[in-house]
Amino acid sequence: MNIDSINRGIVLDHIQAGRSIEIDRALGLRELDCSVAIIRNVRSDAMGKKDIIKIDEDIDIDLDVLGYIDPGITVNIIVDGVITEKKHLSLPKRLKNIVRCKNPRCITTTETALDQEFVLIDPARRVYRCAYCDAELGAGV
């Protein structure tokens, strides 16, 4: 199975080995009608091992969610069997309603209508801080 087997859709490449399950869950790929292939532990010169996800439809993907889980991912858009666009991700500067604040004293725990917002404060260490209470959040959903 390779990229050629998709005519029109999205290929998520260079996923850190093991992370594909998390992405499957975070993007809700299980709810899709189209065929989705999750390929694990593919040999890669650059990464040793990597995961690949192929989605047989041009769905809307939340790139912030993806970038937060794994900023190394490449998003390939496939039209008529060829890659028409390659998107490189980065850590999003802000996370809006992607993760919840775990600080029990945070205002978002009682005012549930508030948006959950985090701000990237240290890209090297991938540290986010709650926009309300400043509690730090490590990476991972």
Place this chain on the structure above:
Amino acid sequence: MRHLINITDLTVEEIEELVTLGEAMRARPQDWRETQRGRILGTLFFEPSTRTRLSFESAMLSLGGSVLGFASADSSSTSKGESLQDTIRTVSSYCDIIAMRHPKEGAPIAARMTSNVPVINAGDGGHNHPTQTLTDLMTIRREKGTFEGLTIGLCGDLKFGRTVHSLVLAMSRYAGTRFVFISPPELRLPGYLLEELREKGIPYEEVERMEDVLPQLDILYMTRVQRERFFNEADYVRLKDTYILTPDKLALAGEGLRVLHPLPRVNEISPKVDDDPRAVYFDQVRNGRYIRMALITKLLEENP
């Protein structure tokens, strides 16, 4: 719209301006007695704090303004299930400026989103309390004549003490600041703050006994050490006396030392120290009134 949520919302220039205005108000309060006539301060205290509420009300009344509000959550509509943001939307139609205290961290950030008037954070849980820090800063400037080149000792519960964290952040912006952190190992300053000081190249040392460092301090900022914060009783018994300031210990310090405390104190400063000219914690309370007058004036000027 300009608000005050965190002490670092203010630049050092703005702090200088506020402290200068606060000093002018303290010197000639009669000149300011009518300046906010017709303006209303809303004091929204979702958690009781009589001292802080009175300091805000006194400040607004001293400017000729009026106050309305509530002193605890059960007398507010939140007890009927209204959201904080709706409460703020409503109340900001009734007043010109809000001072708000809330038990949850980050509450004033949610509040400012729906407020039509400036919001002053009067304490959000263990998080921020910027007007206490402004009070501390005015006291330091008043007593030492400068913010620069000072050696500042902070003593007691440095882990949970939010006034300590804000003061460290505020003072770390001035040239020549040096910190001495005096606490039991369990109650050391949080790692992220120490790391920030290291990154900025600000010298600090951490010690367990205040006797060892008192002679070198310009400012000693005392806080309360609560028994329940200790991991074990043995440590508490071993260390409790070292965090109590007594005349004996004060005798080790220089004439230039000034002792500050955010109050209320329990037993961490012996009352025998109160009459020492170096003890300025009661004068600090007076500064709290004038710096809040200055803050209210400045915010109302910027958001007429």
